[in-house]
Amino acid sequence: MDSDITLMLSTATENGKRHLRLCNTDNTSGYSIIKKKETAQIALDTSYAVYKETTEPITIEKAHIEFPTSFFAQFWILLKRMMLIRSRSHTALKVQLVHHILSGLLVGSIFYKVGQNGSLAISNFFFCLCEIVFFMYTHTMTSVLMFPTEVQIVKREYFNRWYSLKAYYAAVIIRNLPLVVSENEKLYWPLRLLLN
Structure with a gap:
């Protein structure tokens, strides 16, 4: 069970290759993922969700990996x-x-x-x-x-x-x-x- 959750989270975050950046967006959270051409559809397994009725498939866009230095x-x-x-x-x-x-x-x-x-x-x-x-x-x-x-x-x-x-x-x-x-x-x- 833990390995399934780990696999799901690893897939959703592209094994740590994503990071959120605070920016001005129309979203209420104020965060957005840096955009690139490709997008990946990842449907979360709802059997492990706390609130099953609110869990929906999410769209995660490929992030452009940036580093703090050149x-x-x-x-x-x-x-x-x-x-x-x-x-x-x-x-x-x-x-x-x-x-x-x-x-x-x-x-x-x-x-x-x-x-x-x-x-x-x-x-x-x-x-x-x-x-x-x-x-x-x-x-x-x-x-x-x-x-x-x-x-x-x-x-x-x-x-x-x-x-x-x-x-x-x-x-x-x-x-x-x-x-x-x-x-x-x-x-x-x-x-x-x-x-x-």
């Missing part, structure tokens, strides 16, 4: 917070540094002295393919492995309307860029020395 302000605050967290996690930075150096030595030893030999064009192609796959998976996996630890915080902060998901993911992408560039340089030098 996208750029949300993005900037999130980026500063993420950079501070990244700078404080020395263990993760050391693990990534060692991983990139060891990977550079391993890939360099596999393709040792292939760079200057013109008859090994297919080996050069495989080297380029290996590097592309390495870059894609290494830098993607960092975000993928960190997301489960952040998901509860992100859900709580998003539903409290502290920031939008667009600002969060933009900050995540920009947060990773300096590390991607610096780690790629650490991988490049062992490979350059081994490949000639």
Whole structure:
């Protein structure tokens, strides 16, 4: 019974995505929901209503979600917070540094002295393919492995309307860029020395 009521309320409020704003309207309550093109008809189940004879189907219009600050302000605050967290996690930075150096030595030893030999064009192609796959998976996996630890915080902060998901993911992408560039340089030098 409680789950039915929770489902009904969650559906009616679009799982917390609605908020009322005080404005000048013709309604007696003085509140209106911010309008958008689409509307949703939600008929309330009257079996749980206190006054069944007054319970009627209601029309709820899709609300335009607004946040108290602009996208750029949300993005900037999130980026500063993420950079501070990244700078404080020395263990993760050391693990990534060692991983990139060891990977550079391993890939360099596999393709040792292939760079200057013109008859090994297919080996050069495989080297380029290996590097592309390495870059894609290494830098993607960092975000993928960190997301489960952040998901509860992100859900709580998003539903409290502290920031939008667009600002969060933009900050995540920009947060990773300096590390991607610096780690790629650490991988490049062992490979350059081994490949000639």
